[in-house]
Amino acid sequence: MSVANSRPPKTAMLLAQQIVADINRRGNRVGDRLPPERLMLEEYNVGRGTLRESLRFLELQGVIRLRPGPGGGPVVQQPDSTALATSLTLLLQFENAPFRTIAESRVGLEPIMARLAAERMSEEQLADLKASVDTMKLHLGDQRVFLEENKRFHDVIAHGSGNAMFGYLVDALLDILDGSAIGIDYPEVRREAVQEAHAQIYEAIAARDPLAATEAMSDHIDQYMRYAERKFPDVLDEPITWAH
Amino acid sequence: MSVANSRPPKTAMLLAQQIVADINRRGNRVGDRLPPERLMLEEYNVGRGTLRESLRFLELQGVIRLRPGPGGGPVVQQPDSTALATSLTLLLQFENAPFRTIAESRVGLEPIMARLAAERMSEEQLADLKASVDTMKLHLGDQRVFLEENKRFHDVIAHGSGNAMFGYLVDALLDILDGSAIGIDYPEVRREAVQEAHAQIYEAIAARDPLAATEAMSDHIDQYMRYAERKFPDVLDEPITWAH
Incomplete structure (x- = not known):
């Protein structure tokens, strides 16, 4: 099946770790916007699917919130339990x-x-x-x-x-x-x-x-x-x- | 950005809960194969993107393993910590x-x-x-x-x-x-x-x-x-x- 044929989840997890490390390094606070997709794809040199999977994972962990609509994108959030x-x-x-x-x-x-x-x-x-x-x-x-x-x-x-x-x-x-x-x-x-x-x-x-x-x-x-x-x-x- | 414009993660989480409930109901054991994608799409009446996201989530939780290749698909796994x-x-x-x-x-x-x-x-x-x-x-x-x-x-x-x-x-x-x-x-x-x-x-x-x-x-x-x-x-x- 197609899910199984796509890249291993490990890549997305490593990217998620990198994104969190960068949130930390930049000293981002709750409410800060992360760079737009276009910049992230360039900076991390990954495919759109991998980036999307990483961001979804971080959203499920409560670490970011994905704001819908034009001008939207990932915003740093305080995770809860x-x-x-x-x-x-x-x-x-x-x-x-x-x-x-x-x-x-x-x-x-x-x-x-x-x-x-x-x-x-x-x-x-x-x-x-x-x-x-x-x-x-x-x-x-x-x-x-x-x-x-x-x-x-x-x-x-x-x-x-x-x-x-x-x-x-x-x-x-x-x-x-x-x-x-x-x-x-x-x-x-x-x-x-x-x-x-x-x-x-x-x-x-x-x-x-x-x-x-x-x-x-x-x-x-x-x-x-x-x-x-x-x-x-x-x-x-x-x-x-x-x-x- | 496109991630933000797609369906809310809540749908994928509800589907993941349903899949786990069905694993339970069927009495599936570690190593059992879940139904192929085609059947799941029909049974749960969801889009391919939502199903994919649910299965990825369950894979990250260690509850299933996604076997690659033809004849592959989700296999029940014992989660660890x-x-x-x-x-x-x-x-x-x-x-x-x-x-x-x-x-x-x-x-x-x-x-x-x-x-x-x-x-x-x-x-x-x-x-x-x-x-x-x-x-x-x-x-x-x-x-x-x-x-x-x-x-x-x-x-x-x-x-x-x-x-x-x-x-x-x-x-x-x-x-x-x-x-x-x-x-x-x-x-x-x-x-x-x-x-x-x-x-x-x-x-x-x-x-x-x-x-x-x-x-x-x-x-x-x-x-x-x-x-x-x-x-x-x-x-x-x-x-x-x-x-x-």
């Missing part, structure tokens, strides 16, 4: 891994991040965390707000860990769980317990107490896991799939 | 994250994996781990063998954790460190210390003692971090880049 979540999901799907895999990895990761966050979180991030705890408390009756604030709380801590790997990884894991709509339900009594746990974790982080933050987060996430195992074992057994 | 490492590297590069980020995340992750491995590792994986410890001891004078066994040791533990997310994540982190050739050097006295630490971790895992395994791994990885910070701070400060 979407591509990471896709790669992880495909790997887990091919291993027939259940959703328990994601939940369990959060049991391992969240306490570490709470510890680092207690040591490093900025005052601004701390204010964000407090706002999340307060908003959740104010809207305990509203499941939608609850789920949003639940996600935001763990997200702020992940990025507050000062380790970008943990930050994006947790974004990706929360994306996979979210996208799944696997439906772990939170009745109001559970929501209250979660809100209280969040308040306790916040206090430990605000007090810059890494040990207390680790323990409060461990308790919280262990409780979540026990709750999910007791009430929704079938959900945790569901295989992870990319296509919902 | 390459695409995951690429996505992570790009995210970290855009954050100007230093190599310390990777080292630090291993400080957090390795003890958890050692604990899970002590609980779950199969006898076969345990034999692999023992073989790695023994091989390293026999070839302490050979830096190449040392580095290989060092990687293998941590890899076996990551996959022995029984959590596929941790397994692939560590593969990706080791890939990023490896690909960097950032050159953290191991003189013979360090190699001996590493070998002894590996032997101790192995003993704890073989004894199915999660606590001892966690502690032995914590000590080992903290020591590595302290050594790297003392001897190679500039290396840890180097920004992570995809293109080396």
Whole structure:
């Protein structure tokens, strides 16, 4: 078939690496336009098909955005965790891994991040965390707000860990769980317990107490896991799939 | 430019999801051939450009391999951590994250994996781990063998954790460190210390003692971090880049 007969993807990947290296070398920032196609074809001395494939790849990675229309072209963009979540999901799907895999990895990761966050979180991030705890408390009756604030709380801590790997990884894991709509339900009594746990974790982080933050987060996430195992074992057994 | 004027990548991604869902539904295994292009175009009712883009994307994710030539076409493949490492590297590069980020995340992750491995590792994986410890001891004078066994040791533990997310994540982190050739050097006295630490971790895992395994791994990885910070701070400060 024609796809198989075209040049190997390796060329396009090497070109993509070169384009990223040049973005770096030029000190390009988010929003900067890259050179037009005509110039790129000359500069990199490649065919149109290869260039197109490289740019598409970088677009899928979230590193550029391709603006349509005349005068359009590639614009540098801040990547988010979407591509990471896709790669992880495909790997887990091919291993027939259940959703328990994601939940369990959060049991391992969240306490570490709470510890680092207690040591490093900025005052601004701390204010964000407090706002999340307060908003959740104010809207305990509203499941939608609850789920949003639940996600935001763990997200702020992940990025507050000062380790970008943990930050994006947790974004990706929360994306996979979210996208799944696997439906772990939170009745109001559970929501209250979660809100209280969040308040306790916040206090430990605000007090810059890494040990207390680790323990409060461990308790919280262990409780979540026990709750999910007791009430929704079938959900945790569901295989992870990319296509919902 | 023409790339920007073509259909949005979203169509190709939705098609890629559909193709993966169908691989799943049919129960395809690694090595199975997917339908030829002609049939796929009909079945999915898409244009050749969209199909081509989807298949390329799945190839870059390592989910299929495109065999060239007549009678060629897409073949189902077992994905590895390459695409995951690429996505992570790009995210970290855009954050100007230093190599310390990777080292630090291993400080957090390795003890958890050692604990899970002590609980779950199969006898076969345990034999692999023992073989790695023994091989390293026999070839302490050979830096190449040392580095290989060092990687293998941590890899076996990551996959022995029984959590596929941790397994692939560590593969990706080791890939990023490896690909960097950032050159953290191991003189013979360090190699001996590493070998002894590996032997101790192995003993704890073989004894199915999660606590001892966690502690032995914590000590080992903290020591590595302290050594790297003392001897190679500039290396840890180097920004992570995809293109080396």
